[in-house]
Amino acid sequence: MTVLKEYTYSKRFPNLPLIAAAFADQHPDLIPLAFGLPAKESFNLSLMMESSIEAIQKGGVKPLEYGGGTGPMVVAEWIKQRSLLRSVRAETKEILVTAGSSQAIDIATRTLTDPGDHVWVEGPSFFGAIRQFLLAETKLTSFPVDEDGLRVDLVEQKLQEVRGNGGTMPKMLYVMPNHHNPTGVSLSIERRKKLAELAYEYNFYILEDDAYVELSFTGEYVPSIYSFGPERVVYLSTFSKIVAPGIRMGWAVASEPLINKMRMLKSDGSTSVYVQEIVSQFLTTIDFDQHVEFLNSIYRSRMEAMVVAIEEAFDEDVSYIVPEGGFFLWLTFPGGTDTSQFMQQSLQKGVSYLDGAHFYLNADEKNHIRLGFTYCNEEEIKRGIERLAESYHEYKQKTFVLEGVKK
Ligand SMILES: Cc1ncc(COP(=O)(O)O)c(C=O)c1O
Known part of the structure; x- marks a missing residue:
């Protein structure tokens, strides 16, 4: 042997x-x-079953073929409409449907950073994202979180300090603005605005991971960071918390040139055409x-x-x-x-x-x-x-x- x-x-x-x-x-x-x-x-098992059957009944062989190009746009169209409620105004061509938002984090990170680049995160932060940043061989620095979310004042202080001493600026800052994982806190509107301003002033990208935006017990929504700086923010969300994690479907919203770069890095082609058809049936049938x-x-x-x-x-x-x-x-x-x-x-x-x-x-x-x-x-x-x-x-x-x- x-x-x-x-x-x-x-x-x-x-x-x-x-x-x-x-x-x-x-x-x-x-x-x-x-x-x-x-x-x-x-x-919703019965609706999911019906939607699976409908996907084939209505689509025939189409959902079973390769997506080609951008893949089907039915889910992206739904995301575009729903996002308006969350103050994310984007064209469908600025939306990339991904295999969960985990894939969007991976692709955004590899699109925006090279090994050795600096990424700033909250401390504590979502370990799934930290893992992706480490796999992309970036260098991480963390900033504390209080009851109003990330301490943006400390981020600003550090940016000034790094600029002053000729240190390395961050390429990207990762933040969860609503019902943060793990602390549950949300970023105040003042801090969202300030963060967007800083991204322009110091030339970095914000990766805004909004996985929990729909799950608000008060029914109140604060405008996204993206709404204050769409050219400097990649906005992410997911169906995992509101439909089912097993469907593995999330999305990224960013400016067209950036989303096109991200599309190129999505090595699986388009996200499952079949599952997109099922999800599209589901979303258009249910009272969301x-x-x-x-x-x-x-x-x-x-x-x-x-x-x-x-x-x-x-x-x-x-x-x-x-x-x-x-x-x-x-x-x-x-x-x-x-x-x-x-x-x-x-x-x-x-x-x-x-x-x-x-x-x-x-x-x-x-x-x-x-x-x-x-x-x-x-x-x-x-x-x-x-x-x-x-x-x-x-x-x-x-x-x-x-x-x-x-x-
Ligand atoms: C903040 C945050 N982002 C992203 C994800 C990943 O979600 P998915 O890849 O299932 O869309 C999670 C999952 O727990 C999360 O908590």
Whole structure:
């Protein structure tokens, strides 16, 4: 038998730790608060089935052929109309339908940056995007987030400093303006305007990842950053949170020259013609406003159940900002807490969460956890939070006793 020689993979793979909670399925009754998944009840199975049949009945062989050129424009047309409500005014030729917004992040990053270029991000930020930036071999710097989103004042300060000392300017800044993953906060309108101004003044691009825009529990929408600087912003969103992540469909909006460059980097040709036809049938049949209202009513009550459960199970040790939309609640423990230290205990008790360190470039802060409130129902959320509080209190007790012994 030939023995395979050891093989070295490309050097561009970042050395990132695996996320333990994502692989946790050993508990028979695990309550997965680690998940960022839509509620099972959110999927409209019968309409999806009908739409799949319609796609073939109406389209014949067309949906089964290659898309060619830009591919079908039916979904792009829907996106164009819907985007107007979100103050994104674009022509269909400025819209690129992608395989999830993850692909849009990848393509935008490879279109706008070369290896070694600087990308600025929020800290904490979405680890899926951080991974893409690292795979593109860019250099990352992070800026804190408060209850009004990214600290744009600190971004401006840093831009002035870098310009002053002849340092390297960012090529791109990545920001989640609505119901940020993981903290749930949204960027204020003043900061959106300022950020767009800075992008013009200092000549960088903004990658505006608006995955959660539709999931607003207050029904309020703030104009996109794109609306203040369409030549300097790539706007992204996705059907993953509002239709289904399994269809793998998202989109990018940018100026025509830029979107054409991005189209060239999309090595799969057009996004699945067949799935686009199905999604197009789905979107034109459903009352979309009503659908979004339905999603928000489920998610709002789950979020409220989580807040009540936290208030009951934890003492004033923990703090959080009540999310006004999105998928996540960011729980902060006292400084010095390392939330990875009670992960195993929690998994054994039957609850998973993501420890906050994964969302920072260098595990900068260890005293947070991200809790997803969309996937589990109210009763599961209550039990999950009780289990979490139990394992935290045991950890705290143990740490306290050990520290006492050390002294
Ligand atoms: C902020 C953000 N952007 C992008 C994505 C990727 O979504 P998808 O590739 O499914 O469109 C996610 C998924 O969790 C997300 O939270």
